[in-house]
Amino acid sequence: MNMNQSNPIKQFTFLAIGIYIILYGFPFPLDQIPLTHEFFSKYVIALKEKFILFFGHSILGIEKFEKIQMTGSGDTTFDYVSIPANLFIAVLSALVLVLIGKTRKYAASFYQWTLIYARYFVGLTLITYGIAKFLEGQFPGPSFYTMDTLVGNISPMGLAWRFFGYSDTYKIFMGLSEIIAGFLLLFRRTAILGALVSISVCLNIVLVNFSFDVPVKLFSSHLLLFSILVLLPKIKPIFEFFMLHKPSSLGEIKPKIYNKKFKVAWIIANIYLVGVVPVSRAIGHVQSQKFRTMENEWEGLYSGFDIDSNRPWNKLVLEKNYMVLQSENGPKEYFNIQEIKEEGEILIKNQKDEKNPHHLYIKKLDENQFEILLNLGEKEILAIGSKKEKSSYELVKRGFHWINEYPYNR
Structure with missing residues (x-):
């Protein structure tokens, strides 16, 4: 990625975007590693939640504002307040880093690493979504209860869930699309193709969520946004190739690795995230659906x-x-x-x-x-x-x- 190291505006922009991506995705990937949640991430999450509550009460002036636990909704008041709260931290942190002048050497590399973080976050999420399509959990097939309910008494979300749940063929198509997009994002050489597929898949998810009032609008919109950000650095050669019919090269998305120990740690993390996590999520999904059989x-x-x-x-x-x-x-x-x-x-x-x-x-x-x-x-x-x-x-x-x-x- 070409980035003018002496341009403070670009440094600020990329730092703010990168910090926001990490703030939104956290505690990923620590929540995928055994014991790290119990000993580390849960305390950071608690601190983050306290700040969001403070931001909602003191900055936005929202009365009777609290986090409702385990609602099944991703569009709660707390979720909406977390967006400007995370933006506030990201902008303030980026501004401080630019002002103290410590970002020139590392700004470009940091942003590249945050795009990798976004790739893995979106990729593993889509794989999880895709696996769910092959099971009864997300879109159950027609049941006595649903078929005996008057259509006029069904919520928009319930109507969408019944529509998708009716056809196993369509569920398999959706599941394969999400799994393919997810796995393509996990590998450096296929990341751009994965971003293209992911954008189309996530756009469909976003439209369904907004059209049928499914309370995952914020999360799905962020999956779409992160997919676009992954693609954005390569948008110029893609445009030149497809629209102007000019020969172009995407180049290799390869962030700087500073020493051998870091390289070994990165390889181990890759193996775990690409190999172990998808399998463990698949096993978890299957086990969670045993009661349906x-x-x-x-x-x-x-x-x-x-x-x-x-x-x-x-x-x-x-x-x-x-x-x-x-x-x-x-x-x-x-x-x-x-x-x-x-x-x-x-x-x-x-x-x-x-x-x-x-x-x-x-x-x-x-x-x-x-x-x-x-x-x-x-x-x-x-x-x-x-x-x-x-x-x-x-x-x-x-x-x-x-x-x-x-x-x-x-």
Whole structure:
């Protein structure tokens, strides 16, 4: 990368961008190394969180501002405040470094290293995203619960998740695209190609998140931004080659390594990040999805029960490891299936009563009539109804057709 070492404006710009990249990505890659989080990164994270809270309270004047733990959202108020807070630290740090005049020799090399950091951060994230597409975790296939929900009652995010979850073929395509882009970014010789693929992949992710109100808008936008920054130093030769049809060379992205010990450490880190981390993430994903593979011979949507004031629900869903009681207009009640015993006995638990499991007994009366006995603590509910299989839903039974004389759009 050509960088005028005597130009303080360029030094400041590249330092500020580089510091921001590291601040946003931290604690990566320390969170991928055993024990480092417990002994180091968690304390730095705690300090960073305190500063963001201070920035939100004192600088931005946000009242009742706190970090909500484990929300599943990446677009919380805390996440939004962290952006200007990180920018503030990055700009201030870069300004101080330029003013004390210690950046001329190392500014260009530092920025090159931060682009490598961005490559690995985006690359391993995309690989993780891609692996998830091959499992049930991110986009589950059609379930009784989702297929029985009115489309008008589905959130925009829920609609997108159901759309992507329907087709295994499309999920595989998305997963392969993300994995290929991720692995290309991890290697120096394929990094520019990886950035090009990553930009197209991340742009699609960003558009989905913004179009369907998926709360990962900030994170996906940063993945796109970092991919663009990786490509940016080579944009001139790429433009000359594709648009002006001139012969051009991308050159090699190779940062300066100052001594042999650092080189050995860098090689070991490369092997670990490229070889070990993707495999460990894949294993972790598979293990986290074991509960979804639970066999449940009583799967189905049970309904058509006789009207009974003692029973506030009119539908019962059994699928894999969970059960849902659904009333006509009231709230749904969720249970985890602990064990499926012989003769239709099922042990279930909900969040209200984790210690003592409840009992559900199912007995088949005839071809499509079932007797359901549900014991919820001291309350016993008996109901007789019918069972609906997945194959009876049009979404499942329609399937794929090469030939369609007329559009089948319902």
